[in-house]
Amino acid sequence: MKIRQDRLAINPLQWVASAEGWIDPALAPPLDRQLSVIRDAGITALHSAVPGDMTPEAYAARLADHGIAPAPGYIPVRLTEDAAARQTYRDSAARVAEQHAALGVPVVFLAMGMAKDAERVARPAVGHAARRDRLEEVRDLLAGIAGIIRAEGITPAFHPHVGTWAETEEETRFILDTVDASLLSFGPDMGHLAWAGADAAGLVRDYADRVASVHIKDLDLGLAARAREEAWDYRTTVRAGLWSEPGHGNADIEGFVDALPDGFDGWLIIEVDRGAQDTPEDSVRLCGEWAAGYV
Template sequence: MKIRQDRLAINPLQWVASADGWIDPTLAPSLDRQLEVIRDAGITALHSAVPGDMTPGAYAARLADHGISPAPGYIPVRLPGDEAELRTFRDNAARVAEQHAALGVPTVFLAMGMAKDAERVVRPAVGHLADRDRLERVRDLLAEIAGVIRTHGITPAFHPHVGTWAETEEETRFVLDTVDASVLGFGPDMGHLAWAGGDAAQLVRDYADRVASVHIKDLDLGLAAQAREAGWDYRKTVLAGLWSEPGHGNADIEGFVGALPDDFDGWLIIEVDRGARPSPEESVRLCGEWATRHARP
């Protein structure tokens, strides 16, 4: 596979996967503990998320102390209820983009966010309540926030995500087809697109010139199809064992990576939203083993 060791990172969501099938950042151990486990697993880069009590410089130094480099982070937004909320999203995007610029990371993922009681969290991965007018508002919001990010010299990479108003392949294509490439790049998550029944590899081929960085995931494709058909909610699907460490599910990681352009220079970020192993540490270790087998110097 076309994976460069110096462009392979991890977003260690294993540590924040909560017992109810959601994400709870308070569950994470200290940054130093995370970095120790990631380093010992043989992974040399981390999804960037500067803690509120640290400067980008201090954060980069802490990573460097463990032999870890910063990789693209993540900006979620939601359709705002008013101008004040929109300003909050714009200000957060500017702050994260400034941090990425200070860290020397040229790309950030941009996605629609979700809440536990959201319509598509209750009925995920099937384009529930699809609406053209809403999708156009989603497109306009992503384009506006992407423009904020661009002013800081950072490439925003659109990241479709199950449970949001931009989750399906059709919605992904609409956003990419109606926002100029000079404004918005593409940062696909192969796992979320597959969960929604999409063809992530074909999307990469079709929008090859816009793919800035990607998320690598493994999952149980049969379970994903069963959940879509039965109408399971987001958390029930996750708790049923949807996700697994790379190489331990049946997603076509090789086909997805193989679809990337030969000159692809972006990041591949491993994510396991909920580890299939007894502990997050074991899950990270298995991610490192997969990386060691497949990455080249």
């Protein structure tokens, strides 16, 4: 399946991947440096993340200066009993959705967020400590935040993620089956689903009418299976070399893309949390080479 070039984007996590196997935004180089490397790699769209000191309009103009368009960004939320924290998540979701509306990006990924000390970060990808009542709380939280996003005219796409209370195929299906499609769409990440042992392509086929945009991630499936069996934690698994640039692991990217419905016009966003290359720039370049083969 060929993909429109203007629907291929990147979330350049290579620059913020820390040595401990986590994500540290403080590691990011200046935005203009990132944009130059991304454009030189032949990638023409970027996961939207408006810096705190910029307006959406200024951000869009900066991207346009480099020949890059904005693509769907990301909203993480967590379960909490703290009322102030819950309000912060609601306010953040409204702000990011409003930014997407200003950027002209109609979709945003909505996921449960991670914390370094979370139970499932210590025991990821196996549905550790699963409980139906907590899953219902997760469902209700996502549905509530989805309503806030919809109020801004933006489509929220549920994004299962390893290390959170919504990571497995069973949990993914429960949330999609119990939240109305008119409220919550689907934004699968093939890499995180595969890490959790899920059939990502099967989920895309089963919920084809709800897939709004997707994340493309390649990985070492054998290492993922070993990590699950030997109870490695999240950061140990990442440091061991889980992720790779598209086409450099053994995930079935082609099968995942081919599972997308005919006429699919959502975004495919490439992510490499921690690549196998010497530098982030080399990693981004390889992402661009892979993308060129899909248009």
